Amino acid sequence: MCSHQPSCPSSDTAASHVVAAHPEQGWSLLCDGAIVFDDTGELRPDGSAVGPVERLAMAA
Numbered sequence: 001m002c003s004h005q006p007s008c009p010s011s012d013t014a015a016s017h018v019v020a021a022h023p024e025q026g027w028s029l030l031c032d033g034a035i036v037f038d039d040t041g042e043l044r045p046d047g048s049a050v051g052p053v054e055r056l057a058m059a060a
Helices: none
Strands: 018-022 027-030 035-037
Touching: none
Parallel strands: none
Antiparallel strands: 018 027, 027 035
């Protein structure tokens, strides 16, 4: 699935790139097999989940 040489980075790094994007559904498939969601949540290839990162609202 991945064209990284020598091999694809592990799913806990930010070096993976998007191989399929579905912005209308709010998710993208990365080259390492992870699925990332627009809310910053993630499903990793091993089945583990990473919860979304809460963003703090800034006063104007």
